[in-house]
Amino acid sequence: MHADPTRELTGAGVRRATRQATAARADTSWLTLGGDVLSALTVAGVVVAVFGGAFSALRERIAARPEAAATHLPGELTALVAALLVAAGVVALLSRLGPVSATPATAAWWLPLPADRRGLLRGELVRTCWVAVVAAVVVALPVVLAAPTAPTVPEVAVGVLAAVLLALAAVGVLVVLQARELTGWVAPAAGAVATVAVVVPAVVGTIGTWGWVPSGPGVPLPVLAGVLVALAAAALLAADRVTGRLRAGALRDRGAAVFVASASALSLDTRELGRAMGTPVHPPRRTRTWAWVRQPWQAVVAGDLAVLARSPWRWGQLAIGTALPVLAARTDGLGGVPALVAVAVVVGWSIAAVALGEPSRSAHAAPAADRALPLGAKDVVRARAIVPTAALVLVCAVSAGVAGLGWQWAALGAATAPAWAGAVVRGGYRPELDWSGPVLSSPMGAVPTSVTVTLVRGLDLGILGTVPLIIGLLLGDVPDLLLAVALGWSLLLALISVETAQKKA
Incomplete structure (x- = not known):
């Protein structure tokens, strides 16, 4: 038989045939699909309404309070910093997991076919674009609603649309870089941008007054919209042209990472999610002798220091x-609302704790190296707490001292550090999810009933250790009694954390 040229495989034809076969075997009707779409739109509308009402109430509450004496940064700038921080995280995530990848099914069935890869992967590109659109809306909406003056509906629409177009342009650029295998620098660059965006305003706002206030664009809105539309269209067209050059091996590897990350996110397994998206540890540029290492526990400390030194992103997190x-x-x-400052304290110190918890997480996943040391399990866990304690004393003392502008605040922050150090070890040695017991039905699927305990293990005692600092923020002062209570309370929580972690070591 001679092949019929009109029946030649194309990427679009394969995707269409797969879609038709899936629809023919599915038990979902158009009525069900329409109901799901209507439900999703309803949920989105409710979320927007809740966000708008919450930000409006918060804006009125902030306006009613007297300004704090030590606040020098405009609220628009901080909202922009928060958006940039989230956007950098999304860009780094896309650069590591894609943005174009092949799921295990796609790699097994589609990639070996004699069809153009550009057409086969166009659906993956479209899905990534939708993810970018949703992320842009989620990031931009709070920023626009956080403006000091209540924005109008057209202003909200313009701001969100600009964010969506920028997100689509970023996806196109990332795909082009992926085709040229040049995405290795994207995640470190995004981390550096996020670090600078947070640290520089904090430093400038402490030593002086920030003079620049983010405002609207200096060019007419139609011109700006045209430029953004052209930029997004050019980037996406370029991305569509280069998808055919993506190597099958690279697509398969990234698809496997996406599969693991998706399954971990749906099952709320943050440990496996962190492994799927873990930051690489760079090899040392020069040989270190570690001449001061004489005892086994010192070898544990040296290993923890080596992990921290060889991962630049950990320093950025700190x-x-x-x-x-x-x-x-x-x-x-924000500075005049102690509750919001307390939330920032918990979030910031949690980020620092996660950065310092990599050695404990690795030791829990691969305990063979620790078992080879002439140390008991209790001594190993105690040694694991030394580096986090030293680092968090510095982080918490500087953070609280500069935020409160006084040595008493620095001392209170340092007194809180042991609790967070214990939380680092406790969280690193937390048990895996137990799927052998009963499961709980959730919108994301079945999850173990013990998932909540596993998720908050470590963070729970860190937050409890911050209670004295929160009391100090509410009082506006640090009495000597509060400082003594904070130190004793923190040491007690650290002891509980280390002792409970030993049972899992």
């Missing part, structure tokens, strides 16, 4: 964790 409370305390409106 800098961001230190600067976030300062940024909130220096922002007009």
Whole structure:
């Protein structure tokens, strides 16, 4: 038989045939699909309404409070920093997981076919664009609603549309870089941008007054919209042209990472999610002798220091964790609301704790190296707490001291550090999810009933250790009694954290 040229495989034809076969075997009707779409739109509308009402109420509450004396940063700037921080995280995530990848099914069935890869992967590109659109809306909406003056509906629409177009342009650029295998620098660059965006305003707001206030564009809106539309269209067209050059091996590897990350996110397994998206540890540029290592516990400390030194992003996380409370305390409106500053403290110190928890997480995943040491399990866990304690004493003391502008605040922050150090070890040695017991039905699927305990293990004691600092923020002062209570309370929580982690070591 001679092949019929009209029946030649094309990427679009394969995707269409697969879609038709899936629809023929599916038990979902158009009525069900329409109901799902209507439900999704309803949920989106409710979320927008809740966000708008919450930001409106918060804006009125902030306006009613007297301005704090030490606030020098405009609220628009802090909102922009928060958006840039989230956007950098999304860009880094896309650069590591894609943005174009092949799921295990796609790699097994589609890639070996004699069809153009550009047409086969166009659906993956479209899905990534939709993810970017949703992320842009989620990031831009709070920023627009956080303006000091209540924005109008057209202003909200313009701001969100600009964010969507920029997100689509970023996806196109990332795909072009992926085709040329040049995405290795994107995640470190995004991390550096996020670090600078948080640290610089915090430092400037502490030593002086920030003079520049973000405002609307200096060019007419129609011209700006035309430029953004042209930029997004050019980037997406370029991305569509280069998808055919993507190697099958690279697509398969990234698809496997996406599959693991998706499954981990749906099952709320943050440990496996962190492994799928873990930051690489760079090899040392020069040989270190570690001449001071004489005892087994010192070898554990040296290993923890080596992990921290060889991962530049960990240092960025520590800098961001230190600067976030300062940024909130220096922002007009936020600095006068102790509850918001306390939230920034918990978020910032949690980021620093996650950065310092990599050795404990690795030791829990591969305990063979620790078992080879002439140390008991209790001594190993205690040694694991030394580096986090030393680092968090510095982070918490600088962060609280600069935010509160006083040595008493620095001492209170340092007194809180042991609780967070214990939380680092406790969280690193937390058990895996137990799927052998009963499961709980959730919108994302079945999850173990113990998932909540696993998720908050470590963070729970860190937040409890921050209670004295929160009391100090509410009082506006640090009495000597509070400082003594904070130190004792923090040491007690650290002891509980280490002892409970030993049972899992």
